[in-house]
Amino acid sequence: MRRRQQPPLPKRHGLDPARLRLPEDGHWTTVRDHLVERLPRVDPARIDEMLRAGEIVDLVGPLAPDAPFVPGGAVWFHRDLPVEQDVPFEIGIVHRDDDILVVDKPHFLATIPRGQHILQTALVRLRRELDLPDLIPAHRLDRVTAGLVLFVVNPAARGAYQTMFHRRTVRKEYEAVAPYDPALELPRTVRSRIIKEKQVLAAQEVDGEPNAETEVELVEHRDGLGRYRLRPHTGRTHQLRLHMNSLGVPILGDDFYPAITDKSVDDYTRPLQLLAASLEFTDPISGQPRRFETRRSLRAWTDLSGWSGSAVE
DSSP, X not given: OOXXXXXXXXXXXXXXXXXXXXXXXXXXXXXXXXXXXHOTTSOHHHXXXXXXXXXXXXXXXXXXXXOBOOTTOEEEEOOOOOOOOOOOOOOEEEEEOSSEEEEEEOTTOBSSOBTTBSSSBHHHHHHHHTTOTTOEESSOOOXXXXXXXXXXXXXXXXXXXHHHHHTTOSEEEEXXXXXXXXXXXXXXXXXXXXXXXXXXXXXXXXXXXXXXXXXXXXEEEETTEEEEEEEESSOOTTHHHHHHHHTTOOOTTOSSSSSOOOOOTTOOSSOOOEEEEEEEEEOTTTOOEEEEEOOOOOHHHHOHHHHHHOOOO
């Protein structure tokens, strides 16, 4: 396996610097000229400021404002961070050892940095709060889904734990609260073909060979609501939400299905009532069976009025 090149800049806020490989050919005279064209969303004046401050480097050190373009070279720098609202919920620690960290992620916190969510993500917060700069997730949860996420502490063990999820040898169970339909026959296995296009918020089910499969079971019901157990056998984007919606019982708090609602990212009311409740697998390092269970619960089941009008976790 090819070893990843070590960045010449340290992490900042728990984040590695961005790396840009320079093309093998091109018309640019200086690195600055290339960056201005390569990064159209960055003000050229900001690029000049970073060069003057020595914040753009190669393997030798900081680049001068007139540093020549070197075909096939590489440069590193830390991107400017977006303005973020604090996500005011704690990450629960379920298990920690030398190899892995299992946490209870709250609703509204993204797993990894992406788009407008950078510092307010589980990965960055855990790296900083626990002083674990090499921490990496073995899988992900949607920002609006709460529950268990497994992170790898030991860099040498990353491949082993990530491979479990890629090969779908981890048994996952989710809980959901959704309307109760007495005419809906459960348990059942839902299969469909799901696609997710770039730059489109919602995924969709389309005709064709199924690529998504979920077992759906009704655990109990009362007052027009059901508490459901969901066991996904695949990991398509928004799979559980789409499959529950296709059964006519969309998960409470879902702002995408059946229709997208205009909800601000800092509106922490009415969280999606979907919870990653358990992870079970044979440990790839020790060979021992392991099972982890969430310590969270879905508020709409125990306090529907409180869930409807409060952001408290």
